[in-house]
Amino acid sequence: MGKRFTLYTTIFLLIGIGLAPVLYMFIRSLFVDGGFSLRNYETLFQSDREWRLLFNSLSLAGATTLITVLLGVPLGTLFAKTDLPLKRFFTILFVIPLLVPSYILAIAWFYCLGRSGIVAMIFNADVGILTSNLLFGFAGTLFVMVSALLPVVIILTITYLRMVNPNLEEAAMLYGPWTTVLRKITIPLITPGIALAGLIVFILTLGEFGVPSFLRFDVYPVESFTQFSAFYNFNTATAAAIPLGLITLVVLIIERFFLRKKTFIFRTMGSEKKMLVVPLGKSKPFFMVAVSILVFILVIIPLCILIHKSVSISAYTEAFIRSIGSIMRSLVYASIGATCLVVFGFFLGYILARKAIRLFYAVDSIAIFLFALPGAVIGIGLSGLWNTPGTNFIYASMCIIIFGYIAQYTALGERIMAATFSHVPHSMEEAAQNVGAGWFRRLSGILIPLAKRGMVATWFIGFIFCLRDIGITMMVYPPAHDTLPVRIFTLMANSPEDVISAMCVIMIMITLLPLGGLGLVKRYIK
Amino acid sequence: MVAKMIVKIDNVSKSYNKHSVIKAISLDIEKGERVVILGPSGCGKTTLLRIVAGFIHPNQGKVIIDGNVVADNGKCIIEPENRQVGMVFQDLALWPHMSNYKNLEFGLKAKKIPKMETRKRIDEIFEKVQMTQFKNVYPGELSGGQQQRIALARALVMQPKILLMDEPLSSLDADLSLTLRKEILRLQEELAITLIYVTHDREEAFSLASRIVVMESGKIQKTGTVSEITAYLSGL
Ligand SMILES: Nc1ncnc2c1ncn2[C@@H]1O[C@H](COP(=O)(O)OP(=O)(O)OP(=O)(O)O)[C@@H](O)[C@H]1O
Ligand SMILES: [Mg+2]
Numbered sequence: 001m002g003k004r005f006t007l008y009t010t011i012f013l014l015i016g017i018g019l020a021p022v023l024y025m026f027i028r029s030l031f032v033d034g035g036f037s038l039r040n041y042e043t044l045f046q047s048d049r050e051w052r053l054l055f056n057s058l059s060l061a062g063a064t065t066l067i068t069v070l071l072g073v074p075l076g077t078l079f080a081k082t083d084l085p086l087k088r089f090f091t092i093l094f095v096i097p098l099l100v101p102s103y104i105l106a107i108a109w110f111y112c113l114g115r116s117g118i119v120a121m122i123f124n125a126d127v128g129i130l131t132s133n134l135l136f137g138f139a140g141t142l143f144v145m146v147s148a149l150l151p152v153v154i155i156l157t158i159t160y161l162r163m164v165n166p167n168l169e170e171a172a173m174l175y176g177p178w179t180t181v182l183r184k185i186t187i188p189l190i191t192p193g194i195a196l197a198g199l200i201v202f203i204l205t206l207g208e209f210g211v212p213s214f215l216r217f218d219v220y221p222v223e224s225f226t227q228f229s230a231f232y233n234f235n236t237a238t239a240a241a242i243p244l245g246l247i248t249l250v251v252l253i254i255e256r257f258f259l260r261k262k263t264f265i266f267r268t269m270g271s272e273k274k275m276l277v278v279p280l281g282k283s284k285p286f287f288m289v290a291v292s293i294l295v296f297i298l299v300i301i302p303l304c305i306l307i308h309k310s311v312s313i314s315a316y317t318e319a320f321i322r323s324i325g326s327i328m329r330s331l332v333y334a335s336i337g338a339t340c341l342v343v344f345g346f347f348l349g350y351i352l353a354r355k356a357i358r359l360f361y362a363v364d365s366i367a368i369f370l371f372a373l374p375g376a377v378i379g380i381g382l383s384g385l386w387n388t389p390g391t392n393f394i395y396a397s398m399c400i401i402i403f404g405y406i407a408q409y410t411a412l413g414e415r416i417m418a419a420t421f422s423h424v425p426h427s428m429e430e431a432a433q434n435v436g437a438g439w440f441r442r443l444s445g446i447l448i449p450l451a452k453r454g455m456v457a458t459w460f461i462g463f464i465f466c467l468r469d470i471g472i473t474m475m476v477y478p479p480a481h482d483t484l485p486v487r488i489f490t491l492m493a494n495s496p497e498d499v500i501s502a503m504c505v506i507m508i509m510i511t512l513l514p515l516g517g518l519g520l521v522k523r524y525i526k
Numbered sequence: 527m528v529a530k531m532i533v534k535i536d537n538v539s540k541s542y543n544k545h546s547v548i549k550a551i552s553l554d555i556e557k558g559e560r561v562v563i564l565g566p567s568g569c570g571k572t573t574l575l576r577i578v579a580g581f582i583h584p585n586q587g588k589v590i591i592d593g594n595v596v597a598d599n600g601k602c603i604i605e606p607e608n609r610q611v612g613m614v615f616q617d618l619a620l621w622p623h624m625s626n627y628k629n630l631e632f633g634l635k636a637k638k639i640p641k642m643e644t645r646k647r648i649d650e651i652f653e654k655v656q657m658t659q660f661k662n663v664y665p666g667e668l669s670g671g672q673q674q675r676i677a678l679a680r681a682l683v684m685q686p687k688i689l690l691m692d693e694p695l696s697s698l699d700a701d702l703s704l705t706l707r708k709e710i711l712r713l714q715e716e717l718a719i720t721l722i723y724v725t726h727d728r729e730e731a732f733s734l735a736s737r738i739v740v741m742e743s744g745k746i747q748k749t750g751t752v753s754e755i756t757a758y759l760s761g762l
Contacts, residue, residue, distance in 0.1 A: 425617060427617055427619035428619050430581055430606070430613075430615070431620075431621070433580075433605075433606045434579060434606060434607070434611070434613045434681070435607075435612075435632060435636065436607045436633050436636045436684060437607060438607055438636065446621060449623045
């Protein structure tokens with residue numbers, strides 16, 4: 001039975017690559033000096049410092065979620081449902097920060113607001129100290145996280161708004177103006193989408209390593225990393241990672257039990273009825289100005305700072321010299337990672353969309369759990385599991401980085417492919433089976449060609465996520481295997497600002513290039 | 527055995543989470559018969575047909591096709607791809623990314639039929655369903671009735687022992703449905719194939735069947751010839 005074999009192999013690989021390290025890490029932390037002990041956890045929440053970490057992590061994640069939702073839902077609504085001019089252009093601009101490692105934004109703001117930043121130069125040193133104090137700490141971290149994750153809410157709001165059945169809105173329009181329809185009908189209809197967006201933002205913020213680490217705001221992933229890499233203390237690193245894992249688990253269980261049950265009346269995909277567009281009328285200029293200001297602050301300014309800082313040939317030459325190896329590795333690893341994600345996503349998405357095995361829901365939960373788990377946690381687990389003499393070929397090679405990508409990002413591929421397969425009627429495959437085609441022939445002749453678009457989308461999205469990853473890579477990269485985001489991060493402290501800026505710009509460019517590719521593919525594949 | 531039995535459904539049951547959909551059905555079908563399964567929506571017609579095709583495994587009972595046990599007490603013994611049962615799907619399920627020719631060729635390739643014979647068989651069948659001029663066209667460019675013919679051709683080109691059809695004409699208008707019914711009758715006779723045809727339309731059943739099986743909520747109410755069933759149904 002080729003089919004069962006393929007599907008179960010994928011599941012076992014996901015468990016082996018993703019879940020096993022996390023479980024191993026948890027179990028190992030329960031044993032001290034060969035015996036079962038909770039000693040690693042005894043220190044947990046004993047000190048004020050522990051409580052501060054917890055408080056910091058939760059308040060940062062909570063505040064980021066709140067603000068991104070408050071900003072993102074109106075923005076998404078403006079972009080999806082109104083006649084706001086340039087809305088596609090605005091959407092693309094807002095999305096850019098999500099595509100690059102978030103800490104790059106922090107670097108840009110540091111060059112602007114730091115003690116010797118642009119602001120300090122324009123005004124005076126006192127102002128620089130003031131802005132620097134604001135940047136380093138809760139407020140600055142929050143601000144950068146909001147600009148980085150706002151696109152999540154915008155994109156999901158747009159996506160869910162597109163699914164709302166226009167008939168419901170039309171019916172409501174008989175009774176009130178558009179503002180009322182939006183507030184009373186449309187937005188309530190997409191609450192599951194908004195809740196999902198909030199959940200993703202919460203979890204991503206909780207697991208974020210780069211930004212708080214750079215802006216010296218103490219949260220769990222930073223603590224884990226420090227314990228792990230500075231002191232190489234596996235057990236305390238684990239103990240610091242466990243609360244993160246637990247919070248993630250709790251949030252996910254809440255999601256699985258409360259959000260999934262709700263069903264809303266969405267239009268069936270492909271129905272020809274157009275989405276209703278809200279005319280902004282006289283308030284159009286107001287919204288234009290508001291959106292422009294926001295996009296300027298959140299996106300344009302940091303980008304301009306980096307470009308401005310780096311604008312010299314010598315900076316780029318130096319940046320290339322110092323990081324060309326990392327650039328190549330980034331591209332290669334991200335390509336391999338993306339390809340693996342397509343394969344995993346294909347089969348797991350198939351399982352989910354077709355309910356092909358009894359335990360499909362459990363498999364989906366594993367993938368989602370791993371996606372939600374902070375990269376630091378997965379990274380520590382991977383290092384712990386594979387750091388044995390017999391498995392050095394994994395531990396000391398790029399394999400461990402690829403494993404990390406697969407563990408963390410498989411859920412992305414799984415969900416995209418599941419959505420793709422839900423648009424391929426099951427009868428397409430059954431008809432092939434009926435004329436005598438076995439599993440592999442059905443794969444190559446029917447399923448892959450019909451799911452091609454989803455696979456291409458998975459590849460590009462997977463590529464971007466692998467490319468921007470720092471949480472996992474930072475934890476697991478073997479010597480001389482660093483990727484560009486890691487390289488920038490490690491060089492940052494003691495390299496000239498123009499070179500770092502140039503590297504950041506290069507990072508942004510190599511992320512945006514494949515995105516252009518995706519746009520082209522979308523246009524030309526059917 | 528005097529007449530040749532081709533399909534034997536023996537005490538077959540299927541349930542989903544204790545909701546039983548097929549309740550201990552037994553049915554013998556002889557070679558060359560045109561059996562129409564008639565019954566209201568939701569009575570389990572599709573389920574029964576898919577059990578024969580192998581896409582659904584019954585919880586209980588045996589299915590025997592041409593002397594081979596294909597499913598036995600919840601176990602699938604012969605996979606759908608090896609049952610040599612042709613099926614025309616309710617939604618036709620023509621592969622949109624392949625030309626009509628490729629749609630027919632796909633199964634023959636899977637069965638490793640030699641190139642020469644493949645071409646000959648496909649040409650013949652295109653001729654039979656009068657679609658020769660649409661060989662290199664994609665299914666998406668055809669009308670509903672033409673797509674129907676291609677779907678039929680795709681099943682027939684495999685030379686199956688049995689042809690299963692699940693309400694294949696339900697989406698077509700009355701005129702076209704009538705024409706295609708005649709075509710199906712003609713092809714069935716020419717190829718001397720066994721036909722199992724599912725519909726909820728009495729008229730369709732009467733015009734196609736050599737034997738009618740009346741189903742109702744997962745059970746067989748009555749089987750008989752067209753005249754027997756006409757009498758039975760008018761007596762209800
Ligand atoms: N996968 C499934 N899970 C649960 N119940 C199912 C499933 N498939 C079918 N059923 C149920 O089995 C019963 C029979 O379904 P089936 O599709 O065989 O009916 P049918 O006679 O073909 O109806 P129609 O004429 O509408 O096509 C229905 O009540 C249906 O709800
Ligand atoms: Mg049916």
